[in-house]
Amino acid sequence: MLFNSTGFLIFFPLVVLGYFWIPKKYKSLWLLGASCYFYASWNPVYLLLLLSTAFVSWAGGILIGGAERKQNRFGKKCVLAGCILWNLGVLFFFKYIAFLTGSLVEGLRLFGISVRLPVYDVILPVGISFYTFQALGYLFDVFRKEISEERNFLRYALFLSFFPQLVAGPIERSKNLMHQIREEHSYDPKRVKSGLLLMGWGYFQKLVIADRIAILVTEVYEHYTEYSGLQIGFATVLFAFQIYCDFGGYSDIAVGAARVLGFSLTKNFNSPYYAVSVSEFWRNWHISLTSWFRDYIYIPLGGNRRGKWKKYRNLLFTFLLSGLWHGAGWNYVVWGMLNGLYQVTGDLTGSFRLWLGKRLRIRRDCFSYRLLQRGLTFGFIDFAWLFFRADSLTAALRMLAYGVANPGLYTFFDPNSVFGIRAVALTEKEFLVLLMSLILLMLVDGWKRKKKDIREMLDRQNIWFRWLVYYGLIFSIVLLGVYGPEYNASTFLYFQF
Amino acid sequence: MYRRKYHVKFVLFSALLFAALQAAVLLLYPSNAIFRTWKCFYSLEKDKIDILIVGNSHAYASFDPNVIREMTGKDSYILSSNSQTVVQAYFNVKEALHYQHPDILLLEAFALDENDNFRYGTATPDRDWKKESNIDGMRFGLTKLEAIAAQYFPENWSYALLPITRCHSNWADIETIGSNLFFYTGGIRQYSSFHPSETKMTEETKSLYDTAGYNPGEKVISDVNLLYFHKLAQLCREEQITLFLVMAPMYDGYIRSINYEDWKGKLEDLAEGENISYIDCNVSYDEIGLISRDFEDAYLSFQHLNKDGADKVTRFVFSKIYED
Numbered sequence: 076m077l078f079n080s081t082g083f084l085i086f087f088p089l090v091v092l093g094y095f096w097i098p099k100k101y102k103s104l105w106l107l108g109a110s111c112y113f114y115a116s117w118n119p120v121y122l123l124l125l126l127s128t129a130f131v132s133w134a135g136g137i138l139i140g141g142a143e144r145k146q147n148r149f150g151k152k153c154v155l156a157g158c159i160l161w162n163l164g165v166l167f168f169f170k171y172i173a174f175l176t177g178s179l180v181e182g183l184r185l186f187g188i189s190v191r192l193p194v195y196d197v198i199l200p201v202g203i204s205f206y207t208f209q210a211l212g213y214l215f216d217v218f219r220k221e222i223s224e225e226r227n228f229l230r231y232a233l234f235l236s237f238f239p240q241l242v243a244g245p246i247e248r249s250k251n252l253m254h255q256i257r258e259e260h261s262y263d264p265k266r267v268k269s270g271l272l273l274m275g276w277g278y279f280q281k282l283v284i285a286d287r288i289a290i291l292v293t294e295v296y297e298h299y300t301e302y303s304g305l306q307i308g309f310a311t312v313l314f315a316f317q318i319y320c321d322f323g324g325y326s327d328i329a330v331g332a333a334r335v336l337g338f339s340l341t342k343n344f345n346s347p348y349y350a351v352s353v354s355e356f357w358r359n360w361h362i363s364l365t366s367w368f369r370d371y372i373y374i375p376l377g378g379n380r381r382g383k384w385k386k387y388r389n390l391l392f393t394f395l396l397s398g399l400w401h402g403a404g405w406n407y408v409v410w411g412m413l414n415g416l417y418q419v420t421g422d423l424t425g426s427f428r429l430w431l432g433k434r435l436r437i438r439r440d441c442f443s444y445r446l447l448q449r450g451l452t453f454g455f456i457d458f459a460w461l462f463f464r465a466d467s468l469t470a471a472l473r474m475l476a477y478g479v480a481n482p483g484l485y486t487f488f489d490p491n492s493v494f495g496i497r498a499v500a501l502t503e504k505e506f507l508v509l510l511m512s513l514i515l516l517m518l519v520d521g522w523k524r525k526k527k528d529i530r531e532m533l534d535r536q537n538i539w540f541r542w543l544v545y546y547g548l549i550f551s552i553v554l555l556g557v558y559g560p561e562y563n564a565s566t567f568l569y570f571q572f
Numbered sequence: 573m574y575r576r577k578y579h580v581k582f583v584l585f586s587a588l589l590f591a592a593l594q595a596a597v598l599l600l601y602p603s604n605a606i607f608r609t610w611k612c613f614y615s616l617e618k619d620k621i622d623i624l625i626v627g628n629s630h631a632y633a634s635f636d637p638n639v640i641r642e643m644t645g646k647d648s649y650i651l652s653s654n655s656q657t658v659v660q661a662y663f664n665v666k667e668a669l670h671y672q673h674p675d676i677l678l679l680e681a682f683a684l685d686e687n688d689n690f691r692y693g694t695a696t697p698d699r700d701w702k703k704e705s706n707i708d709g710m711r712f713g714l715t716k717l718e719a720i721a722a723q724y725f726p727e728n729w730s731y732a733l734l735p736i737t738r739c740h741s742n743w744a745d746i747e748t749i750g751s752n753l754f755f756y757t758g759g760i761r762q763y764s765s766f767h768p769s770e771t772k773m774t775e776e777t778k779s780l781y782d783t784a785g786y787n788p789g790e791k792v793i794s795d796v797n798l799l800y801f802h803k804l805a806q807l808c809r810e811e812q813i814t815l816f817l818v819m820a821p822m823y824d825g826y827i828r829s830i831n832y833e834d835w836k837g838k839l840e841d842l843a844e845g846e847n848i849s850y851i852d853c854n855v856s857y858d859e860i861g862l863i864s865r866d867f868e869d870a871y872l873s874f875q876h877l878n879k880d881g882a883d884k885v886t887r888f889v890f891s892k893i894y895e896d
Contacts, residue, residue, distance in 0.1 A: 081730035081737075264578035504744040542585065549589065554596065559737045 076116040078328045079281060079558060086113065090238075091335055095262040103233050103256060106336070113238040114201075121200040124165065125236055131161050132210035133231040136217045140224035155218050159211065166207045169197055174403030202242035204400055206235055208367055213249040215371050222249050230256050239332040243325050245341040245363035252338070260337025269530055270334030275548045276519075277327030282556030284512045285320035288313045290557070291501050296464060299474050303483020307474055309494055314464050315457045316513060319347065322361070346520035351448035353417040356456055364400070368393050387422070391415040405468040413459040508555050597735050600742040601708065602701070603751040605632065605767060606653035610709025611756075612763045613649060613668065621672040623648035626661035627680025630820035632767045633868075633876035634680070639886040644894060650765035653706055658683040659800045660706040662807070663719035667710050669811060676893065677808055681819040681839050681850075684797050708735045768879035769868035773823070778864045781825030791835035793842070805846040817843045818889055821853035821860065823867045823875050851892050853885055860888040 076082050090109040097105055115122040135158035142151035176192040183190055213234070216222045225231040234253050240246075295302050295310035302310075326343035333340045341363045350356035357365050373393045379386040391412065398411020431437075438444060465471035487494055501509065522529055533541055601607055623646055625635050631652035640648045649672070651664045661683050668674075703723055710716040720732040731737050742748050755763070793801075808815040819839060836852060843850035853860060866881030877885060 081734070262575075264575055264582075268578070502744070542588075545585070546589065546592065550592070550596070553593065553736060554600075554740045554743045556740070559731070559740065 076113050078325065078332075079278065082116065087332060091267075094260075094336055099259050102259070103230055106238075107229055107233045107236065110233065110236040110238040110241060114236060114241060117201050117242075118198070121198075124200055124203075125206060126232065128162060128165065128206060128210055129232040129235045130228070132158055132214055132235070133225065133228050135214055136224035136231070137226060139214065139217050143220065151218065155214060158214050162207050162211055166203055169199055169203055171399075171403045172197075178405075205244045205246055206241065208246050208364070208400075210235055212246065212367055212371065213253075216249050222253065225249075225253060237333070237338070239329040239336075239338075240340055243322070243329070244361075245326060245329065245343045246367050247341060247363070251341060255338050263337070266337065267335050270331045270336075272530060272533075272545070272548075273331030273334060274328045275331075275545075275552065277324040277329075277331060278552050278556070279512075279548060280320035280324030280327065280516065282324075282552055282558055284509065284516060285317045285324060286557035287501065287505060287509050287512075288317035288320070292317055292464070296466075296474075299477060303481050303486050304478030305483050305487040306494060307478045309487070311461045311464070312457055315348070315453070315460050316516070318460065318463070319344070320516065346524040348453055348517070349449060349520060349524050350452050351445055352452055353414065353421060353455055356452055357414065357418075364397070368397055372396060383422075387419045390418055394418075401463070406462045406465055406471050409468055409471070410459050410462040413462065414456075417455050417459075512551075512555075593736060597708075597739060598756055599749050599752050600739040600745075601735060601748075601752065602705075602739065602742065603748055603755070604654070604701070604705050606651075606656075606705045607709040608755060608760075608763060609651060609653070609765050612760055612765065613651065614671065614711065615760065616649070616672070618671055619673055620647055621649045621668075621674050622646035623676045623678065624665065624668060624672065624674040625650040625652060625678045625680070626656065626664055627652045627678075627683040628656040628685075629654050629767075629876060630682045631656070631678075631680035632765060633769060633878075634820040634882050634885050635678070635889070636766050636768070636879075636882050636886045637764070638766075639883055640890055643887060643890050652680065652765075653702060655702045656683055656706065657800075658797050658804060659723065660703060660719075662800045662804045663710075663715060663722070664706060665804060666718075666807065667713070667715040669807075670713070670715070673811070674813060676816065677804075677813045678816045678818055678889075678893075679801075679804065681817050681852075684793050684801060684839065684842070685791065704732065704735070704738065707732060766882070768882050769876055770878065771869040772865045772878055772880075773867045773869050773875075777869050778825065781823055781829075784825065784829040786829055788831045790831060791838065793838055798842075801842065802846065805848060815846075815848045816893060817848055817850045819850075819852045819854060821857065821862055821877065821881070821885060823864065824854075824857060825864075826875060827854055849893075851889055853888065856888065860884050 076086060086109070090106070093105055093109075094102060111122055111126075114125060135154055138154040139151050142148075142154060173194070173196075176194070180190055180192060213222075213225075213231075217224050225234070230253070233256055234247070234249065237247070237252065237256075292310050292314045295306060299307055323344045330340045330342070343362050345359040345362065347356050347360040350359055373389055376389040376392065377385055378389060394411045394415030395408060396411070397414075398407045398409070401407045401410070432439060461474065462468065462471045465474060519529065522532075533544060536544075598611075623640060623644075625631050625648060629652070632650050635648070635650060637648045637650065640646060651661075651668055653660070656664075658679065661679060665677060707716060707719050707723070710719065720729055724732045805815055807813075817839065819836075832854065836854070839852070840850055861884055862881060866877055866884060868876050868878045870876070
């Protein structure tokens with residue numbers, strides 16, 4: 076079930092009403108049932124896969140806890156290794172086996188060896204990367220004694236399958252979510268309103284911005300030979316906002332939906348395009364995944380405590396894994412590596428840049444410097460997005476080569492069309508809506524970055540103003556949103572991971 | 573107290589939102605006839621209508637309520653739309669009966685023509701604006717829900733129920749918004765459910781018809797159309813409404829180009845089976861006094877009458893009905 080489907084608009088109010096209406100002891104069961112229905116509405120068979128992952132990691136947690144009490148360190152490690160093997164094995168089978176066999180065949184062909192490997196044409200279960208990582212995070216936390224194991228399977232299954240964050244995160248930590256599942260959440264209209272407002276903002280990002288940009292980006296990326304380098308670049312700039320609004324919008328809907336029910340989920344984005352460096356960008360982009368990699372991969376590898384070169388090795392390895400997590404394709408690997416390399420290069424050239432800045436008397440404590448830093452950071456990040464968006468590494472490289480060979484200055488500045496891009500993609504009015512929406516997005520992000528609480532700001536206003544904002548938000552979604560029967564219901568981009 | 577305040581505000585907010593969404597639909601809905609025809613129908617005084625006419629474009633182009641009133645002193649209303657099938661006609665009549673109770677129902681026979689672009693077709697999607705607009709114009713109620721359930725697959729019910737999902741992207745269409753504004757701020761008072769053509773058939777078009785070849789293809793009445801025709805006849809019996817099946821005239825040059833005898837025979841059998849009167853204007857050309865210039869200027873389509881032709885046909889059909 077998609078958040079932007081009419082099914083969800085019926086499902087969600089029913090779940091909320093039921094949740095606050097039924098007795099406390101059945102609340103978790105109610106949410107678990109709703110979560111299973113939410114997942115099964117996509118593919119009922121894969122619900123079994125989700126539940127089996129839940130069962131294995133739940134049982135693993137209990138065994139690890141038991142081994143810990145018996146001070147059986149070896150047994151504890153064996154159970155953890157077994158659970159990791161199971162979880163990653165399932166993930167590998169569904170997500171990576173086709174990539175691996177394909178790459179192997181292609182690699183051997185380079186050496187003149189032709190082999191035929193079995194083809195596993197399996198559908199990728201929605202959200203498998205998210206719930207697998209959440210389950211692994213729980214096991215690591217139990218192993219490290221950061222939390223005690225959950226003995227109630229229903230509660231644990233709800234932790235793993237909680238519908239707002241089930242298919243595209245945030246990847247919740249057991250330390251944050253598990254205790255909330257045990258607590259009672261009473262009905263609080265103020266909190267419900269706040270959750271609904273956040274959901275509204277999420278829908279705005281998804282339907283008004285991301286899905287509008289998607290029309291143009293898809294047109295340019297699918298027919299890039301009909302466009303110039305500048306136009307491809309322009310589409311890639313817009314894609315940066317598409318993926319942000321798509322995933323950020325989903326996260327806001329997820330956090331808002333959970334808040335309505337009384338749960339507090341991890342904030343997943345924090346004005347990432349205001350970052351002044353790539354490492355800052357990654358601290359503010361997909362925070363739940365970045366912190367997962369930091370806590371369970373980067374730091375256990377040694378983090379930055381074992382010298383410069385090991386730090387760089389750890390960083391590159393972590394980003395390589397992050398790339399692979401996003402997708403089984405070489406373009407994702409390159410995307411991950413590029414982001415790792417940016418940070419390594421940034422670190423390596425840090426003292427030189429400082430020296431150069433001093434020599435050139437560049438002021439660092441002013442708006443123009445920050446603007447330049449933000450512009451450069453965005454440029455680097457956006458260049459990497461090209462690999463992320465392209466269908467394959469070959470396609471990305473071809474696009475790059477084609478774009479450099481055909482910059483197309485004249486067509487880009489053709490006064491008779493919007494950046495020379497076919498009107499079939501977006502009309503001038505659509506562009507105007509997009510531009511205004513992006514300005515609003517960046518304004519809101521700017522306020523967030525300055526730690527301004529927009530909901531609090533709104534609450535201080537008179538009722539007519541608040542309602543005007545609420546109606547404005549609802550009507551922009553309803554009227555300006557890209558949806559409806561003619562619209563090819565686009566799933567959220569991160570569902571594929 | 574704190575919660576009650578929130579709940580009162582919530583109810584008020586939702587009511588205003590609902591009203592605003594309704595207004596948005598009225599402003600953004602494509603300006604097609606049946607949506608407006610429904611709006612105008614609901615504004616009529618209760619039980620004012622004596623004669624109700626349903627069917628496709630032949631119905632709204634062939635029968636003039638002013639002429640009917642002049643002839644019989646009775647009020648009539650046309651609830652027809654482009655390509656309306658008997659399925660839609662049935663639900664329109666069912667909905668109309670909540671507000672009006674006519675003595676006579678006239679079904680224009682083209683509504684029984686095979687039209688595959690509806691729910692029961694397999695080759696086309698489960699959407700058609702002609703079907704949608706019949707339902708969109710209806711007020712929310714059991715009949716509307718029944719019409720949706722009968723004509724849409726379940727996965728499309730939400731779209732059928734919420735026209736805003738289909739017309740929201742008209743926000744940039746100033747012409748539609750302007751036209752709707754004009755309609756709801758005054759135009760509704762002058763609105764007529766009769767939509768005659770203003771053009772007349774030219775000699776050039778006439779000659780094209782005269783040279784058209786013969787198409788012996790069989791006219792098929794689908795099972796669905798048959799089913800709903802019988803349901804409509806049953807509804808009329810239950811409500812004590814006299815049902816007439818009327819075939820509007822087609823240009824004789826066109827009739828000669830199709831297998832009309834077959835089509836006519838099927839309709840006669842159908843009417844006889846339900847014990848209702850069948851009036852075929854195509855066999856009474858001379859009696860009606862039709863000439864080529866009584867038809868609109870269109871080539872090789874299901875051509876319609878123009879205003880002059882509608883005047884003649886209305887007089888002929890209603891003299892027959894009241895003669896009976």
